[in-house]
Amino acid sequence: MNKEFSANRIKGMGTSIFSTMSRLAFENNAVNLGQGFPDFDGPLWLMEEAFKAMKEGKNQYAPTQGILSLRKAISDIQKKYYGMDRNPDSEITITAGATEALYSTFQALINEGDEVIMFEPFYDSYQADVILAGGIPKYVTLKKPDFNFDFDELEQSITEKTKIIVINTPHNPTGKVYTFEELEFISKLAIKHNLLVVSDEVYEFLTFDNAKHIPIATLEGMKDRTITISSAGKTFSMTGWKIGWAIASDKITESIRKVHQWTTFAVNTPGQHAIANAFSRLDEYLPAFKKEYLERRDLLLKELVSTSFSAHKPKGSYFMMVDIPKLNIMSGVTPDMVNDEEIAINLVKNYKIATIPPSVFYGKSDEGKSMLRLCFAKSNETLIAGAKNLRKFK
Numbered sequence: 385m386n387k388e389f390s391a392n393r394i395k396g397m398g399t400s401i402f403s404t405m406s407r408l409a410f411e412n413n414a415v416n417l418g419q420g421f422p423d424f425d426g427p428l429w430l431m432e433e434a435f436k437a438m439k440e441g442k443n444q445y446a447p448t449q450g451i452l453s454l455r456k457a458i459s460d461i462q463k464k465y466y467g468m469d470r471n472p473d474s475e476i477t478i479t480a481g482a483t484e485a486l487y488s489t490f491q492a493l494i495n496e497g498d499e500v501i502m503f504e505p506f507y508d509s510y511q512a513d514v515i516l517a518g519g520i521p522k523y524v525t526l527k528k529p530d531f532n533f534d535f536d537e538l539e540q541s542i543t544e545k546t547k548i549i550v551i552n553t554p555h556n557p558t559g560k561v562y563t564f565e566e567l568e569f570i571s572k573l574a575i576k577h578n579l580l581v582v583s584d585e586v587y588e589f590l591t592f593d594n595a596k597h598i599p600i601a602t603l604e605g606m607k608d609r610t611i612t613i614s615s616a617g618k619t620f621s622m623t624g625w626k627i628g629w630a631i632a633s634d635k636i637t638e639s640i641r642k643v644h645q646w647t648t649f650a651v652n653t654p655g656q657h658a659i660a661n662a663f664s665r666l667d668e669y670l671p672a673f674k675k676e677y678l679e680r681r682d683l684l685l686k687e688l689v690s691t692s693f694s695a696h697k698p699k700g701s702y703f704m705m706v707d708i709p710k711l712n713i714m715s716g717v718t719p720d721m722v723n724d725e726e727i728a729i730n731l732v733k734n735y736k737i738a739t740i741p742p743s744v745f746y747g748k749s750d751e752g753k754s755m756l757r758l759c760f761a762k763s764n765e766t767l768i769a770g771a772k773n774l775r776k777f778k
């Protein structure tokens with residue numbers, strides 16, 4: 385068969401770097417600080433909630449928009465933590481993880497040729513989703529060392545075709561937490577140019593030190609312009625449960641639900657019940673959760689001091705970027721030829737440590753080539769073993 389059956393819109397799309405690096409970690413029996421998932425389970429009581437729901441017969445299709453008690457719980461969190469009034473009937477949709485919320489949102493909003501601005505390094509599905517929807521990604525760089533962006537660069541990237549600005553705070557992969565001033569600038573531009581903002585907040589409860597998570601929807605004039613996306617996977621250390629949501633005005637929600645009904649129709653029922661019940665315990669759950677992640681971050685930072693990799697201390701999320709040591713990388717390689725992908729392959733194969741080479745998260749700048757992303761959602765033993773292997777690389 386020499387006929388080309390694949391659709392044009394998927395041409396050029398490769399395998400996700402997360403799958404690639406986890407496969408290499410497995411094949412090489414390497415410590416995995418690559419793909420972002422905890423190497424421990426979330427709380428036992430949450431598993432028991434899911435089993436309880438199953439035993440109570442909550443095993444058939446949920447309503448397409450998600451079960452009401454979960455939508456209400458999300459609405460309550462929005463009110464309690466951020467002072468936002470969100471209608472659970474018309475403004476909240478439960479999706480198969482944040483991944484599906486993002487996909488359904490972009491499919492629902494983008495027309496052929498619409499431009500979507502995203503900050504690089506970006507979470508890889510934004511770029512793929514925008515392309516799949518017929519849109520054109522445009523990039524604004526979060527620059528080392530603080531991963532701040534140039535306000536002028538953002539303003540100048542807006543054209544008459546721009547429809548959406550995508551933000552992610554706390555940020556994967558850099559650990560940046562957007563400040564009020566940054567969010568205010570983005571909001572003012574969105575209002576001035578009549579744009580929407582897609583705000584990915586899956587790490588909303590993972591901030592450290594004095595960083596504070598501010599949902600952009602809370603800024604003046606932004607509630608109806610923002611599509612807020614989040615997920616229970618990170619907050620409860622159960623990434624495989626894939627329960628996420630999109631919060632938006634009723635009109636935008638109507639559009640998102642149109643795509644969602646033909647994408648997954650509904651999300652697994654017992655998991656929704658379990659997460660709805662878990663949210664009623666959020667207040668008591670969060671302090672220990674945050675403390676444990678802070679300890680993991682600090683342990684990895686401490687362990688990295690005696691390696692040749694220098695870390696950019698993250699203020700949120702469970703990732704950190706490290707600079708690749710520039711000297712003695714490989715014989716014949718000069719500092720300006722540092723290439724994250726080559727180094728990551730070398731590390732996983734020869735040093736038994738899997739990382740994520742971040743250059744795939746950039747569409748414009750070469751900055752990613754000089755760094756690697758490490759995930760610290762791992763047990764102390766894994767973090768120590770990972771750093772031990774990194775230490776051998778000079």
Ligand code: PMP
Pocket residue numbers: 420480481482483484507552556584586614615616617623626627628
């Ligand atoms: N957005 C970001 C920034 C992420 O890091 C991830 C996954 N870790 C997702 C979205 C996808 O979330 P989910 O697993 O709920 O689909």
Ligand code: GLN
Pocket residue numbers: 400402403418419420421556
């Ligand atoms: N979000 C996770 C990460 O950043 C990966 C999720 C996935 O593999 N799709 O590593």
